[in-house]
Amino acid sequence: MGFFRRDKKSAQSARERLQLVLIHDRTDLTPAELDVLKNELIAVIARHIHIDPDAVRIELEHEGREQRLVADIPLRNAEKRR
Amino acid sequence: MSAKVITVTSGKGGVGKTTTVANLAVALALTGDRVVCIDGDIGLRNLDVILGLENRIVYDLVDVVEGRCRLRQAMIRDKKLSNLFLIPAAQTRDKNAVSPSDMVRVCDELRPDFDWVLIDSPAGIERGFRYAIAPADQAIIVTNPEVSAVRDADRVIGLLEAEEKGSPSLIINRLDVNMVRRNEMLSAEDVVDLLAIRLIGIVPEDDRVLIASNRGRPVVLDEAAVTARVFQNIARRLKGEDVPFIDLGNRGLWSRLFSGRR
Ligand SMILES: Nc1ncnc2c1ncn2[C@@H]1O[C@H](COP(=O)(O)OP(=O)(O)OP(=O)(O)O)[C@@H](O)[C@H]1O
Ligand SMILES: [Mg+2]
Numbered sequence: 001m002g003f004f005r006r007d008k009k010s011a012q013s014a015r016e017r018l019q020l021v022l023i024h025d026r027t028d029l030t031p032a033e034l035d036v037l038k039n040e041l042i043a044v045i046a047r048h049i050h051i052d053p054d055a056v057r058i059e060l061e062h063e064g065r066e067q068r069l070v071a072d073i074p075l076r077n078a079e080k081r082r
Numbered sequence: 083m084s085a086k087v088i089t090v091t092s093g094k095g096g097v098g099k100t101t102t103v104a105n106l107a108v109a110l111a112l113t114g115d116r117v118v119c120i121d122g123d124i125g126l127r128n129l130d131v132i133l134g135l136e137n138r139i140v141y142d143l144v145d146v147v148e149g150r151c152r153l154r155q156a157m158i159r160d161k162k163l164s165n166l167f168l169i170p171a172a173q174t175r176d177k178n179a180v181s182p183s184d185m186v187r188v189c190d191e192l193r194p195d196f197d198w199v200l201i202d203s204p205a206g207i208e209r210g211f212r213y214a215i216a217p218a219d220q221a222i223i224v225t226n227p228e229v230s231a232v233r234d235a236d237r238v239i240g241l242l243e244a245e246e247k248g249s250p251s252l253i254i255n256r257l258d259v260n261m262v263r264r265n266e267m268l269s270a271e272d273v274v275d276l277l278a279i280r281l282i283g284i285v286p287e288d289d290r291v292l293i294a295s296n297r298g299r300p301v302v303l304d305e306a307a308v309t310a311r312v313f314q315n316i317a318r319r320l321k322g323e324d325v326p327f328i329d330l331g332n333r334g335l336w337s338r339l340f341s342g343r344r
Contacts (some may be wrong), residue, residue, distance in 0.1 A: 003143050005275050009264070009265035009266060010265070010267075011262070011265045011266055011267055011268055011269070011272070012265065014228075014229050014267075014268050014272075015268060015276075017229060018229055018232055018233065018276050019266075019276065021229075021233055022233065022276060024238075025236060025237060026236070026240060027232065032255050062278075064278040065239070065243070065249075065277075065278045065279075
């Protein structure tokens with residue numbers, strides 16, 4: 001290993017690129033489509049409960065060959081009733 | 083006794099399917115099992131030359147399917163191993179000459195007399211792939227540690243799952259340990275993590291594979307080659323043995339000098 005910072009080794013690029021490509025191949029969702037889906041999900045949820053859209057995390061995860069869409073949506077306390 | 087039918091497929095072309103079928107067929111036959119391999123690559127016949135049997139062909143798979151000969155007449159016996167047979171592909175026809183149900187019928191006729199039927203699938207995911215996997219009890223995916231080959235392998239695994247062929251086994255071919263060590267090639271672990279199927283073999287990049295194909299004598303018969311042991315071990319795994327993976331990591335100059343003794 002060198003003393004100077006070097007470009008990322010190509011095996012790591014291959015790994016990272018494949019991780020993304022495979023998720024999207026398997027789900028038949030492009031990254032752009034996934035973004036649209038996330039935004040629509042957030043909008044629907046925000047209509048029913050008070051959330052901070054910036055704190056929402058919605059990601060495709062995989063376990064073995066199974067993909068799942070995992071959402072972590074922190075809820076705000078209902079301080080005031082309207 | 084009834085044969086197990088195994089189809090070797092990959093999605094991407096040129097990754098080593100034919101090499102794998104030839105070597106596993108010989109390796110299984112060396113253990114005494116009765117083996118027949120079928121060249122499913124109609125129009126691009128290759129398995130015959132890799133096995134060194136090209137001069138013996140009279141009838142082929144399409145002749146069988148179209149009723150011009152009996153199955154037995156299209157089976158070529160290996161020169162040395164009397165328990166190894168090849169059913170060659172037709173060279174002047176195309177993939178439309180065979181259907182999935184034709185392959186199922188041919189394999190059903192072979193099953194009672196053999197322990198193994200190995201099918202060499204053509205590249206791609208079209209008709210040739212479809213008929214090649216139709217009779218399979220199990221599929222083996224061959225890939226190279228390379229982005230496009232792994233991606234295509236993943237697609238084929240998805241198709242096999244959709245066909246309810248169960249989870250296929252994986253052979254990673256042409257791994258260059260020195261490149262992996264320099265972090266310039268995906269490692270076997272990387273590929274297994276990505277594809278998430280059972281690994282049954284890691285075949286190194288080896289000049290002897292080409293030399294073997296020049297001679298028409300599969301590398302598994304080359305006693306000095308590590309790759310010969312690699313294929314023998316894959317055959318043992320297919321037979322249900324739990325065989326540890328060979329450490330390909332110490333292939334420096336020193337061990338290369340002594341590779342004949344390993
Ligand atoms: N482990 C290896 N080391 C070096 N060369 C190899 C190795 N495996 C295969 N090759 C070479 O790669 C080339 C392609 O191999 P092969 O014909 O087995 O692939 P294939 O998947 O059957 O191709 P196709 O999709 O065209 O049928 C051949 O020239 C072969 O000699
Ligand atoms: Mg081939």
